[in-house]
Amino acid sequence: MTRRLLLSYLTLAALVLVCLEIPLGYVYSRGERERVTNAAKDEAESVSAFASLSISAGRAAQDLPERAAHCAERIGGKVLIVDGSGVLLATSHPLSESEGRGLASSAGIAAALRGTATADVRTSTIGGVQYLAVAVPVRHGVEEQGAVRITVPTRMVHERVHHVWLLLALGGFAALAAVAVVGFAIARWAGRPIRELEHATHELAVGGSVTPVAITEGPPEVRSLAAAFNRTAARLEHLLSSQRAFAGEASHQLKTPLAALRLRLENLENDIALHARGSLTAALTETDRLARMVEGLLAMARLDESAARPERIDLSRVCAERHRAWTPLYEQHGVWLALAGDYTGEVLALPGAVEQIIDNLLSNALRVAPPGSTVSVDPRRHTPHERRFPHRPTGPGWVELHVMDEGPGMTEEQRRRAFDRFWRAPNAPKGGTGLGLALVQRLAHASGGEAILRRAPRGGLDAVVRLPAVPARPGAGVPVQRPAERPLQTTAPGGV
Numbered sequence: 001m002t003r004r005l006l007l008s009y010l011t012l013a014a015l016v017l018v019c020l021e022i023p024l025g026y027v028y029s030r031g032e033r034e035r036v037t038n039a040a041k042d043e044a045e046s047v048s049a050f051a052s053l054s055i056s057a058g059r060a061a062q063d064l065p066e067r068a069a070h071c072a073e074r075i076g077g078k079v080l081i082v083d084g085s086g087v088l089l090a091t092s093h094p095l096s097e098s099e100g101r102g103l104a105s106s107a108g109i110a111a112a113l114r115g116t117a118t119a120d121v122r123t124s125t126i127g128g129v130q131y132l133a134v135a136v137p138v139r140h141g142v143e144e145q146g147a148v149r150i151t152v153p154t155r156m157v158h159e160r161v162h163h164v165w166l167l168l169a170l171g172g173f174a175a176l177a178a179v180a181v182v183g184f185a186i187a188r189w190a191g192r193p194i195r196e197l198e199h200a201t202h203e204l205a206v207g208g209s210v211t212p213v214a215i216t217e218g219p220p221e222v223r224s225l226a227a228a229f230n231r232t233a234a235r236l237e238h239l240l241s242s243q244r245a246f247a248g249e250a251s252h253q254l255k256t257p258l259a260a261l262r263l264r265l266e267n268l269e270n271d272i273a274l275h276a277r278g279s280l281t282a283a284l285t286e287t288d289r290l291a292r293m294v295e296g297l298l299a300m301a302r303l304d305e306s307a308a309r310p311e312r313i314d315l316s317r318v319c320a321e322r323h324r325a326w327t328p329l330y331e332q333h334g335v336w337l338a339l340a341g342d343y344t345g346e347v348l349a350l351p352g353a354v355e356q357i358i359d360n361l362l363s364n365a366l367r368v369a370p371p372g373s374t375v376s377v378d379p380r381r382h383t384p385h386e387r388r389f390p391h392r393p394t395g396p397g398w399v400e401l402h403v404m405d406e407g408p409g410m411t412e413e414q415r416r417r418a419f420d421r422f423w424r425a426p427n428a429p430k431g432g433t434g435l436g437l438a439l440v441q442r443l444a445h446a447s448g449g450e451a452i453l454r455r456a457p458r459g460g461l462d463a464v465v466r467l468p469a470v471p472a473r474p475g476a477g478v479p480v481q482r483p484a485e486r487p488l489q490t491t492a493p494g495g496v
Contacts, residue, residue, distance in 0.1 A: 002187040009183030010176060017172045025168050029161045040075070040134040040152050047071055048148045051081050051089070051138045055145045064090035077131070077152035081138070082109060084146050108135030112147035115139070130154045193222040197229055204233055254290075262287045310348040310447050312470050315379050315399055316341075322358040323377060326366075334371035337362075344381040344399045346470040349447035354401075354467075357443050357451075360436040361403040361463045368407030368461070378402040381469060397469040398449070405460040415453040415461075440465065 047067065054063040060083075068079040072092030081090045086104025088095065095103075103109055112135040131151040138146040193215045200213045212234070215226035265284050272280055323339040330337040347354070358377070365375045380400050410418060417423050419441045437451075440463075444451040449467040456462040 002184070002191045005187035005190060006180065006183050009179055009187070013176055013179040013183075014172075017175060021168045021172055025165050028164050032157055032161055032164075036152065036154070036157050037132060037134070040077075040132060040150055041136070043071060043075055044134045044136045044148050044150045047079060047081070047150065048136045048138045051148060052140045052145055055083070055089075055138065056140050060089050068092045071150070075150070075152055076156070077150060080109075080149045080151075082113075082146050082149075084113065084144050086113060089146065106149075108133050108149055109147045111135060112137040112149070113144065115144050130158075132157075190219060190222075193219075193226060197222075197226060200229065200233070204236070258287060258291045262291070309350075310468075311351055312346045313349045313354050315345070315347045315354060315401065315467070316343050318354045319358065319377055319379055319401070322355065322362065326359075326362050330366060330375070333366060333369075335366060335369045336372075336374040338374055338376040340376055340378040341380055344379045344469070347399045347447075347467040348470060349449075349467055350443065353443040353447050357401070357440050357465055358403070360440050361465075364436050364463070365403055365405040365407070365461075369405045370407065373406035373460075375403070375405045378404065397471070398466050399469045401465045401467070403463045403465075404456040404458075406456070406458045407460045409455060409460050410453065418453055419451070437463075 050067055051060070051064055054060045054067075064081050068081060068090040069092045072079045079090075079092045080088070080095075080103070082103055083089050086109065088100055088103060104113065115137050130153065132154050133149060133151045135147055135149040137144060138148060193213075196213050196215060200211070203211075212230045213226045215223050262284065265280060265287060269277070269280060319339060319341075323337060327337055362375070362377070369375050378401075380402065382398055382400060419437050421435060421438045437453075441451045444465050444467070447467055449465060451463070451465045454462040454464060
């Protein structure tokens, strides 16, 4: 903002200076040329009057050369006097024979010999120097006695004009420098409240809370904006705090009654007739589903309340641990669990986020995987030039965690809605809560990454979680075989 304000001030000042100085320069240049021309005319009239008296007195040969030389020395130019037939009477500078013969035919002298009432002012170049020539007639009454021509070099005029243009330019630059200094101070003064509001908005976006912005300076509109921002931030913080408190407290308070309800239902098993056992089993299933839903809500509430920063996590080690933990459960359901991929190094993630992400993805995959199929966990490291997620910054690189199953999969529309809270696919198996993928996406975003769903190569679902990679340090890493050299780590049903 400061740069834009300063640029606008300088542009306006430069426009004003241009509109003022250019006409002023042209007016001065024209006035200076007119002044020199009028001075040359006055000098020529003076010499013409003296020449008329000298010719009438018969002293032209004695008086005119001296007067011509004196006048030429005073004005720094040349003076030439001819009689009525164009014969040279006096000159301040010697003329060549050809120049002397052609005096009567020269434009200025010819006009003066004809008795032209106005002086003939011409600008010509003589010997490479530009001159201003003034020719006037010499009269005694109505008798034409001759002509006087004065040539003045215009070099002095041009130098003075150029000097004035230079002064105008320097003055303009000095004015722009002064405007820049004053404009910068004004821009900083006007932009300081905006910068404070920007900083407070960033804190509100990152942390969800902000200290009220105390703005007592700046334009009235900015102070009004700051007051409105403070009210909005306070209301938003109150609403978020209320929402987090409600979700957290409600989820926490529901855990104990749900545990007691399940215990009471299990105690009823021996006292219920055989034909009612199905209803009891359904009640226990719904109780478990409600408990998982409460756990998911509690996890989200804790995530909202958490102010933790991403840490360095060894993704390959976490994947190996979760593979070992989930292997027995997969064996019970007759599904293969495969761990593939190379050592991916460390990623940045919230503490415990990677474990929760993998657990939720593996739980969803197990729920839809048919017996005898394979669910694979495949972490892959990518370089910055790859653009799998074009709308996200690449940074120093990233790691993609793929969890692929061979279940029924989802349509494109279902994959877009799968991360909504409590949304479940129409053909989803019973027992889900619709919070697992929402929690995965929240954890990925909080860690600086992203989660998407794709169609797996074998027709199932490919859940991809992208996390920022930590640049590898020299000599760091675990030497492992490449995937082409190492078979998948799989667990077959029944230990086969």
